[in-house]
Amino acid sequence: xxxxxxxxxxxxxxxxxxxKIIHFLQVHDARNVSEIVEGTNLEQTLVxxxxxxLHNCHFVEAKQNGKERIYSLNKTxxxxxxxxxxxxxxxxxxxxxxDDHE
Amino acid sequence: xxxxxxxxxxxxxxxxxxxKIIHFLQVHDARNVSEIVEGTNLEQTLVxxxxxxLHNCHFVEAKQNGKERIYSLNKTxxxxxxxxxxxxxxxxxxxxxxDDHE
DNA sequence: CTATCATATGAAAATATTATCATATAACTG
DNA sequence: CAGTTATATGATAATATTTTCATATGATAG
Numbered sequence: 001x002x003x004x005x006x007x008x009x010x011x012x013x014x015x016x017x018x019x020k021i022i023h024f025l026q027v028h029d030a031r032n033v034s035e036i037v038e039g040t041n042l043e044q045t046l047v048x049x050x051x052x053x054l055h056n057c058h059f060v061e062a063k064q065n066g067k068e069r070i071y072s073l074n075k076t077x078x079x080x081x082x083x084x085x086x087x088x089x090x091x092x093x094x095x096x097x098x099d100d101h102e
Numbered sequence: 103x104x105x106x107x108x109x110x111x112x113x114x115x116x117x118x119x120x121x122k123i124i125h126f127l128q129v130h131d132a133r134n135v136s137e138i139v140e141g142t143n144l145e146q147t148l149v150x151x152x153x154x155x156l157h158n159c160h161f162v163e164a165k166q167n168g169k170e171r172i173y174s175l176n177k178t179x180x181x182x183x184x185x186x187x188x189x190x191x192x193x194x195x196x197x198x199x200x201d202d203h204e
Numbered sequence: 205c206t207a208t209c210a211t212a213t214g215a216a217a218a219t220a221t222t223a224t225c226a227t228a229t230a231a232c233t234g
Numbered sequence: 235c236a237g238t239t240a241t242a243t244g245a246t247a248a249t250a251t252t253t254t255c256a257t258a259t260g261a262t263a264g
Binding site (some may be wrong): 032033034044045048049051052057066067068071 | 237239240242243
Binding site for chain 2 (some may be wrong): 209212
């Protein structure tokens with residue numbers, strides 16, 4: 001049941017900038033790269049690299065529109081996944097430690 | 103809604119050895135460190151470090167029993183989370199790429 | 205109290221991930 | 235077609251994570 005894919009998939013979610021992009025798309029639905037760049041305040045290349053990774057994991061969908069590329073969330077997985085994690089964090093980690101050290 | 107905690111929590115799940123430990127505890131319920139070491143074929147210190155991290159994130163619970171320490175999964179979050187991810191992986195990534203490159 | 209077993213810890217070494225930079229490609233415009 | 239806009243890519247540099255090693259701690263048995 002647990003394999004090396006899971007590692008990659010969780011890893012993709014384990015990054016502040018990708019979570020930022022996800023969050024932006026949650027709020028703004030379908031947006032092109034420039035809009036994501038503007039909305040997240042991240043470098044264009046950084047956004048592209050991270051969108052690629054999100055896309056590889058099927059967390060976002062892409063659709064060409066002229067010279068733009070419109071990205072949107074695959075909400076089927078992401079939304080319930082984030083909700084579960086949200087609940088967990090709020091239940092167990094109100095004042096959660098920032099690292100391993102006690 | 104999305105913050106830096108999420109990064110840490112997903113990161114904790116984004117590791118093969120920790121997933122191995124989680125899987126072992128899913129199957130074997132409550133076990134002490136030595137048993138986890140044996141069951142996962144990982145070094146004792148590695149298991150301890152990783153259990154600490156899982157424990158910090160409240161993905162496992164620990165209870166002292168003499169000189170042993172018994173660990174068990176916090177199934178409330180982990181099980182549905184893994185099920186969701188499982189479904190996602192099986193839906194979208196049957197022959198999934200191993201990295202970013204197409 | 206000393207020895208032993210079980211587990212944890214910190215620091216360093218090994219390794220992986222992420223950000224950045226320079227540049228490429230693809231679609232459109234005139 | 236040459237120029238421009240939008241986005242992607244690959245390689246490298248910067249940074250973070252993981253593993254390992256040596257050792258510490260805690261519990262208990264003798």
